[in-house]
Amino acid sequence: MWYPPPSLAMQPRQSPARTFPDFLRPAFQPTALERVDSTVAVLDAQAAILWTNPAWDDFARANGASFNLDAYPTYLDGIAGPLRAFYADVFEQALARGTVFEQDYECSAADVIRRYRMRVLPYPAHGLLVEHTPIAVSPAPDGGELAVEAHFLDENGHIVQCSNCRRVKRPGASDSESWAWVPAWVTRSHPRTSHGICTPCVGFYWRRGRSRR
Numbered sequence: 001m002w003y004p005p006p007s008l009a010m011q012p013r014q015s016p017a018r019t020f021p022d023f024l025r026p027a028f029q030p031t032a033l034e035r036v037d038s039t040v041a042v043l044d045a046q047a048a049i050l051w052t053n054p055a056w057d058d059f060a061r062a063n064g065a066s067f068n069l070d071a072y073p074t075y076l077d078g079i080a081g082p083l084r085a086f087y088a089d090v091f092e093q094a095l096a097r098g099t100v101f102e103q104d105y106e107c108s109a110a111d112v113i114r115r116y117r118m119r120v121l122p123y124p125a126h127g128l129l130v131e132h133t134p135i136a137v138s139p140a141p142d143g144g145e146l147a148v149e150a151h152f153l154d155e156n157g158h159i160v161q162c163s164n165c166r167r168v169k170r171p172g173a174s175d176s177e178s179w180a181w182v183p184a185w186v187t188r189s190h191p192r193t194s195h196g197i198c199t200p201c202v203g204f205y206w207r208r209g210r211s212r213r
Contacts, residue, residue, distance in 0.1 A: 021050045023126035027203035036199050037170070037178030038133040045127050047074040047091055055176075075130070094122040100204075104135055117181050119165070121204045131200055133167060135181040148182065149190070158194040161185065164201035 020030040021042050033040055039056040041049060076084050076091075094101045101120040115135040120128055152159045152168050160169040166186045167179035179198045 018051045021127065023123055024129070024203070027207040028199070032199050032203070035177045036131075037176045038131050038200075040200070041075060041130045043075050043091070043128045043130060045095060045125070047076050047088070047128075049073075049075055050127065090120060091128055094120050094128060095124055098122055098124050119200075121200065129200065129204070133179060133181055135183065148184075152180075152182070153192065157192060159185070159190045159192050160196045161189065161193050162198040162201055163195045164197060164205050167198060169196065169198070 021044075024033075024042060033053050036053060037055050040053040041056055042051040044050055076088055079087055090101050093099070099122065102117060104115060104117050107114050107116055116132050117135050119131045119133070121131070122128055149159075152170060154160060154169075154171040161167070162169075162179060165179075167181050168185060168190075170178040170180055172178060177199055185193070
């Protein structure tokens, strides 16, 4: 699971009564984003939280969080200090310019070093899709290195990489769809690379454009 940065106090609903936003329906079926293993939140133009996927909720729940929608009516209400103004500006500029915002950040625990990439995908006049995916995950010092390749080879011995965002797919027996950012394979593709397109990129870069014609 891939999660919001530690500065965000967003937490899962006690009873998830949520409606998938109509402005995303030309690009996505709700079940497609529900299967995505990166955390996804959909906001309106004022940053009110319209919908979150199960990965977002599961991480918060697993960490003992409780959710009060009245206390956190918007994404920004869960951000403390100067970062609140920073993210407010990020969302405003993304919507105004129609440009994708990306940034990397660290969210480590005592026994694991974790780095993530945040993407803010704008739907001008409607809202935003905010996604967090892993850049790298490794044991804390003295825990040894993870065998990266072993995590991404599929049953055919291929590593599937998204042609748009360059993330690679993590195979698994579950119905979830997990894509990770491996910097070394962006600089130079793994020799066993096979290209595909992840669900968020299909909706944002391909189906959305087709629906506007």
